[in-house]
Amino acid sequence: MNIKEKIDFFRINLNNKYDVLPTAQKEDVDNFEKHYQLKLPEYYKFFVINIANGITCNNKYDGYCENIISDYDFKDLDQIDDPFENPFIKFPLTNPTYELHKTQYDYFDVTNGTIFLKGTGCGNGIRLIIKGKSFGQIWIDEVMSNDELFPAFLNSNIENNFENWINNRLDYEINKELPDIKERKERIKNYIKITLYLIAVIIGIILIIVR
Template identity: 30%
Template sequence: MYNEPIERILAKLQALKQEDETYEIFGAEGHLYELDEVWNPEEVLRFEQKWNVKLPEEYRAFLMLAGSGGAGPYYGLERPEEGVYTDLDYKSELNDVSGCFSYTEAWNAETDWDDERLSEEEQEALENDYFGPDKSAGLLRISNFGCGVSINLVVNGPSYGQIWIDDRVNQGGIYPDHYFDNTERLTFLTWYETWLDRSLDEIRT
């Protein structure tokens, strides 16, 4: 079912690698347009069983037909086993990837973070709630946008299969990915191919 779009994606990735010889596209110097080894069906199943999730079909197909990380938007694709942590840089706290991501529309806390009337304890309580792992439950991080912002694939919940942004570090909340000026919700393959198309346009202009 996904062989044709993934073959098209791999062809575009090869074209981008050939045309961007000096790695002008953001993040290219890190991944060099190379994908990590594909996973076999048993590896995908082991990951799903370990973390009690069912990966969206587009992403499963990409893992088995294209690669398990490497070349991709921003700083590249993270490997699935790296995307289960809450922190982008420290692999210390696991995210509840099997939990339910409940949001269907953009969310942010209605909080005045500069309200001087808040006590230190109240401020700390607000921050603990805002950054609580329950907010990112059901998300698998797939890419690092930079500046603490993560790109995530919803693996459980009503927005299953969509790409969402976690921008809480900049008090931007959590919202569907519209970074490519898209008005529609993006699924994994559309997100990845849109990045390729925009990158090719950038190199060719």
């Protein structure tokens, strides 16, 4: 499945669990880039403008759920003086950091130049680097729980970028749900067969009576 087919799958088969949010306005995204003097990773920009600006847990869902990707407010142009998650300031790291407190950086430093893609619990999450030498990479933020920050796909031959990350995330959720969906379809198919058989029997009985 391509990315649009995967999103359609979410809309049709997983709409009881996830909300596929409206796309971002291209004008807002362009203004964001201009204001913070950066260029967003190409595939991420394509995704939020053409696919969805977020795939989030449906608040009616009764069970455990994590956002696939959180929405982002591209209209927020007031972060330029903010010490936290300021898109104007470069993300400083290029190598995995497992003891952040022993470096020259604190948590405010390593949130700058990033977009927070989704939370993973306990203040941790996934970040897309939008400014700095690690531009375009996905980093795992576990500073709050483990004092560490490291690139996704670290020990893999998969290229660490948004396109691979979002496709892997969507594939994981789709593959997890496919057996249940297949079972439901098979059950419906059997119900239809039984219903058609009963209708045929009833019609046959009616014809015998009429004769």
